[in-house]
Amino acid sequence: MAGPRPVVFSGPSGAGKSTLLKKLMKEHENVFGFSVSHTTRKPRPGEENGRDYHYVTREAMQAAIDNGEFIENAEFSGNLYGTSKAAVQAVQAKNLICILDIDMQGVKNIKKTDLNPLYISIQPPSMEILEKRLRDRNTESEENLQKRLHAASVEMEFSKEPGMFDVVIVNDKLEDAYGRLKDTLLEVIQRVRVAEDQRCK
């Protein structure tokens, strides 16, 4: 697959991946493009089909997986999630840095492909803070919340495995975590801007 090197964001549900990504993409328009995943979960208030996810039925998603349309897919908290080849290609065709927001299973599966992204782990300061953030977000049933917390403790251990991530960012104070993220991506952002300037000349 062509285009600038993609960036994978992973980490426990509620760690702040979407919050940081939205900030990054807003501040750097025309640098990053989001790989819109497919999911069988229902949209949350404010989420939009085709922008946040492609919301599909389990039958449709399973058929597309069986048809070889996905780079990776996983079952998370009772739903299917996956990155389609088309989602990544759509971003790379625009010469943007493709951002993937995926769980730990996705990271393991992407490592078996030739995508060769930079791997960034976003971690909460503690399980207690994570639980508070997830509860305050008010998007999950108690049953789902418990599933996500269980998965989170596994994801937190996973992030400590040597070589698994290029960078681990603890999202305590949002502005500090965002600063760290921008520092990490400074070089790749500059490279895309220089390439864009040269194309415009």
Ligand SMILES: Nc1ncnc2c1ncn2[C@@H]1O[C@H](COP(=O)(O)OP(=O)(O)OP(=O)(O)O)[C@@H](O)[C@H]1O
């Ligand atoms: N540094 C922070 N301090 C306080 N609250 C935060 C911080 N970062 C994010 N939040 C809040 O925590 C909640 C979870 O954040 P967010 O939805 O971005 O997590 P996520 O990792 O994308 O979760 P998921 O994987 O479930 O999509 C949100 O309500 C968000 O506003």
Ligand SMILES: Nc1nc2c(ncn2[C@@H]2O[C@H](COP(=O)(O)O)[C@@H](O)[C@H]2O)c(=O)[nH]1
């Ligand atoms: N393996 C994949 N994981 C994905 C994908 N898209 C999102 N996710 C991860 O799922 C959980 C839950 O997301 P939510 O939006 O329901 O809160 C979170 O960890 C995401 O990173 C994907 O395509 N593949």
